[in-house]
Amino acid sequence: MRRLPRGWRAAAWIGVLLGVLAALVALPPIEIRSAVAPLLVGLVALTVGIGSWIRGERRIGSYAVAAGVFGLLIGYLATRSSVDKLDAVVVWGALFAAMLRYATPLAFASLGGLFSERSGVVNIGLEGMMLTGAFFTVWGADRTGTWMLGLAIGIVAGGLMGLLHAFFSISLRADQIVGGTAINFLALGITTYLFVKLYGSEGTPSDVSTIPSIHLGFLGHGFIGDVFGRLDLLIWVAIVLIFVVWIVVFKTPIGLRIRACGEHPRAADTVGINVYAVRYGAVVLSGMLAAAGGAFLSLGFNGSFTPNMTAGRGFIALAALIFGNWRPFGAAAACLLFGFASALGVALQTYSLSISTLFTALPYVITLVAVAGVIGRSIPPAAVGRPYVRQ
Amino acid sequence: MSAGEDVRQLPEEPLPEDVVNRYRVMQKAGGLVAPLLTVILAFLISGVVVLLTTRSVSDTLRTYQGIFNGTGLDWFFRVGSYSVGVPFTGARVWFPWNTNDISSQAAANLEQTLLLWTALVLVGLAVAFAFRCGLFNIGGQGQYLAGSIGAVLVATELPHVVALPSILLIVVSIVAGMLAGAALAGIAGLLKGTVGAHEVITTIMLNWIVIWVGSYLFAVGGPLQTKAAGAAGAVPSSADIPDSAKIHVFWGDPLFQGLTIGFFVAIGSLVVYDLLLDRTTLGYEVRAVGHNPEAARYGGIGVARNYFVAMAIAGTFAGLAGALDLLGWKFREDITDIQSSSIGFIGIAVALLGRNTAVGVGLAALLFAALQTGTASRSLDPSIFPPELASSLAVIIQGLVVLFVGADVIVLILLRRVRGRRQQRAVPA
Numbered sequence: 001m002r003r004l005p006r007g008w009r010a011a012a013w014i015g016v017l018l019g020v021l022a023a024l025v026a027l028p029p030i031e032i033r034s035a036v037a038p039l040l041v042g043l044v045a046l047t048v049g050i051g052s053w054i055r056g057e058r059r060i061g062s063y064a065v066a067a068g069v070f071g072l073l074i075g076y077l078a079t080r081s082s083v084d085k086l087d088a089v090v091v092w093g094a095l096f097a098a099m100l101r102y103a104t105p106l107a108f109a110s111l112g113g114l115f116s117e118r119s120g121v122v123n124i125g126l127e128g129m130m131l132t133g134a135f136f137t138v139w140g141a142d143r144t145g146t147w148m149l150g151l152a153i154g155i156v157a158g159g160l161m162g163l164l165h166a167f168f169s170i171s172l173r174a175d176q177i178v179g180g181t182a183i184n185f186l187a188l189g190i191t192t193y194l195f196v197k198l199y200g201s202e203g204t205p206s207d208v209s210t211i212p213s214i215h216l217g218f219l220g221h222g223f224i225g226d227v228f229g230r231l232d233l234l235i236w237v238a239i240v241l242i243f244v245v246w247i248v249v250f251k252t253p254i255g256l257r258i259r260a261c262g263e264h265p266r267a268a269d270t271v272g273i274n275v276y277a278v279r280y281g282a283v284v285l286s287g288m289l290a291a292a293g294g295a296f297l298s299l300g301f302n303g304s305f306t307p308n309m310t311a312g313r314g315f316i317a318l319a320a321l322i323f324g325n326w327r328p329f330g331a332a333a334a335c336l337l338f339g340f341a342s343a344l345g346v347a348l349q350t351y352s353l354s355i356s357t358l359f360t361a362l363p364y365v366i367t368l369v370a371v372a373g374v375i376g377r378s379i380p381p382a383a384v385g386r387p388y389v390r391q
Numbered sequence: 392m393s394a395g396e397d398v399r400q401l402p403e404e405p406l407p408e409d410v411v412n413r414y415r416v417m418q419k420a421g422g423l424v425a426p427l428l429t430v431i432l433a434f435l436i437s438g439v440v441v442l443l444t445t446r447s448v449s450d451t452l453r454t455y456q457g458i459f460n461g462t463g464l465d466w467f468f469r470v471g472s473y474s475v476g477v478p479f480t481g482a483r484v485w486f487p488w489n490t491n492d493i494s495s496q497a498a499a500n501l502e503q504t505l506l507l508w509t510a511l512v513l514v515g516l517a518v519a520f521a522f523r524c525g526l527f528n529i530g531g532q533g534q535y536l537a538g539s540i541g542a543v544l545v546a547t548e549l550p551h552v553v554a555l556p557s558i559l560l561i562v563v564s565i566v567a568g569m570l571a572g573a574a575l576a577g578i579a580g581l582l583k584g585t586v587g588a589h590e591v592i593t594t595i596m597l598n599w600i601v602i603w604v605g606s607y608l609f610a611v612g613g614p615l616q617t618k619a620a621g622a623a624g625a626v627p628s629s630a631d632i633p634d635s636a637k638i639h640v641f642w643g644d645p646l647f648q649g650l651t652i653g654f655f656v657a658i659g660s661l662v663v664y665d666l667l668l669d670r671t672t673l674g675y676e677v678r679a680v681g682h683n684p685e686a687a688r689y690g691g692i693g694v695a696r697n698y699f700v701a702m703a704i705a706g707t708f709a710g711l712a713g714a715l716d717l718l719g720w721k722f723r724e725d726i727t728d729i730q731s732s733s734i735g736f737i738g739i740a741v742a743l744l745g746r747n748t749a750v751g752v753g754l755a756a757l758l759f760a761a762l763q764t765g766t767a768s769r770s771l772d773p774s775i776f777p778p779e780l781a782s783s784l785a786v787i788i789q790g791l792v793v794l795f796v797g798a799d800v801i802v803l804i805l806l807r808r809v810r811g812r813r814q815q816r817a818v819p820a
Binding site for chain 2: 122124164168172173174175177178179181182183184185186187188189190192193196197200311312315316318319322352353354355357358360361364365367368371372380
């Protein structure tokens with residue numbers, strides 16, 4: 001058991017909690033209708049955050065500042081809006097269930113990117129790999145009649161995209177960012193081409209076998225039941241996967257090898273690790289995981305495929321990876337945060353379509369602020385992006 | 392990435408060729424051969440895709456012929472004896488092509504290709520200029536959109552404040568677009584220079600921020616959505632720019648995507664790009680930083696400052712593209728356009744294929760512009776190849792070009808090896 005945080009670190013964490021509280025007091029079920037309460041609590045959070053930031057607790061301190069600002073804003077806006085609308089938008093069970101649904105495709109792609117980048121290969125082709133998985137899963141499910149084979153076909157297709165990226169960036173030593181850009185172009189072109197050729201204007205069939213949900217009736221109809229009672233199978237897989245990836249990357253020899261190739265490939269080579277093989281494996285795996293995320297998007301979330309349906313989610317996944325400091329739990333937390341922003345954005349459509357659109361930009365702003373070093377410092381694997389030449 | 396390079400430099404490891412070094416090598420070595428091979432290879436592989444679709448070799452060739460005819464480049468085959476007016480004078484001089492023909496299919500297609508060329512040259516230069524400073528600008532898309540948003544703002548709002556003569560309104564709107572592009576790219580340059588945030592990540596994030604903030608501005612109920620009576624609040628787009636803000640069309644239909652004098656601005660920008668890099672102190676410093684930032688710093692060149700300057704100039708080019716497109720033929724900004732445009736990404740392909748030289752960017756932009764126009768559904772014969780597939784084919788070809796361009800150092804190595812063997816054989820004989 002690690003020691004609990006002390007001093008300014010503890011103060012900063014309290015600031016984070018106060019920031020969340022500032023929003024909570026004005027929202028159901030508490031719903032204080034006076035603007036004073038959220039403003040006061042938010043300001044305290046802000047002060048604590050700035051104080052601990054000055055005292056050197058940069059990362060948590062800035063979390064507290066952010067939480068304070070957001071809590072203050074959301075809390076204030078909530079007190080200004082009608083109780084009916086508030087009750088319609090803020091249904092915690094529905095919001096959290098939606099958060100999990102939005103976070104799942106991101107989590108798959110993010111964990112995929114983690115393998116690739118930890119092994120030293122930049123993967124901005126995640127978007128294209130997701131799109132590939134999204135199309136081929138629906139196509140496979142349509143052809144074979146079962147979602148299981150469809151998912152397998154989608155994952156294999158994503159793996160092939162990963163293999164292409166691996167071949168160009170590892171064997172041919174092409175620039176990895178150029179290669180990733182090419183993957184995105186290719187995936188968009190190929191999936192749209194096949195979609196138009198095979199399905200045309202009618203779209204993918206509506207009776208395609210979709211990924212089932214897991215019904216947990218015993219959870220009842222409370223908050224827990226609303227959130228976890230009817231989740232898609234792949235959401236549970238994603239949750240398990242986060243732990244599996246953490247164990248594999250940080251607790252097994254394979255993980256150590258992957259990380260060694262990303263930090264110091266020459267040293268890894270010297271102790272007998274086959275750097276090319278490890279990187280190939282990691283990049284192919286990243287393509288497969290990203291494809292699983294795409295599969296959830298098409299066959300789990302929508303039940304259909306539409307051209308360019310990933311719409312930048314691959315880049316959000318990349319952002320989550322960076323925001324999460326190239327760690328599984330960090331990336332997962334970032335995916336949840338971005339997923340919650342999406343869920344809230346959709347819920348906010350009740351208020352205004354344009355505000356909800358603006359909300360979509362939030363993950364990118366947060367990531368920009370994060371890489372700018374305001375929130376701690378993102379340190380990527382040392383050798384990421386550098387081709388390795390065996391001597 | 393960069394933060395890692397700063398924090399944990401690997402001392403015994405020689406810096407492997409990164410993309411910038413790679414293209415410097417190729418600039419010296421390969422000439423036209425490697426890019427040409429790249430393009431031919433891409434077209435051959437996409438030919439296989441077409442072959443699988445049409446199931447006939449002759450139909451594959453006819454598809455490519457149809458795409459070529461759709462580019463409008465066949466217009467140049469109709470040589471004759473015509474005259475063309477000299478701008479700003481009443482005089483007319485002899486010209487081998489009929490410029491009075493503004494409505495034939497070939498002429499309309501060529502106008503379209505050259506209009507697209509204008510934008511592609513500028514977004515290509517935006518990527519290329521940053522490359523020469525050692526920066527990979529993925530943000531051409533966002534900078535292009537920022538440019539058109541800046542231009543539409545000024546062109547629609549400024550006439551309410553002061554009545555400006557047309558030429559002044561156009562210039563001010565264009566400058567606003569250029570500044571918007573420069574500011575957006577400048578953020579990435581500034582972050583790179585000060586905290587070492589990798590420009591690839593920051594420019595990707597900035598792209599999406601612009602896309603969604605732009606969508607917010609012009610969405611239904613958004614602050615800048617059109618208030619025109621006919622639209623009745625249902626159209627998610629900006630107000631139309633006044634006629635006085637529209638750029639002069641010198642060839643084709645002035646109201647429907649005729650070729651504007653922005654075409655000459657693009658040609659001028661190619662010249663400016665070349666002169667700026669090769670003939671000025673600023674260009675020297677930018678190239679020095681791109682060459683080797685450590686050596687440049689040792690030589691007294693402000694690396695951080697040059698990162699900022701190079702990105703800002705790159706953003707200026709892309710912003711100019713956005714402004715010219717908006718004032719030339721779009722006339723309004725709508726959110727479907729913001730969300731579906733991909734011109735900035737094609738700019739990456741243009742710069743890579745054009746190897747960051749002015750001439751190369753001009754030629755590569757022509758290739759991609761022609762490809763885009765030629766595969767637009769209206770120019771293809773549906774009995775040979777389904778036109779709705781053709782635009783996806785263009786995306787596949789773009790992807791293949793980028794893929795091979797990234798690896799065309801391999802082509803060079805192979806070429807060199809072949810040459811080396813020949814020389815070895817020649818020596819004993």
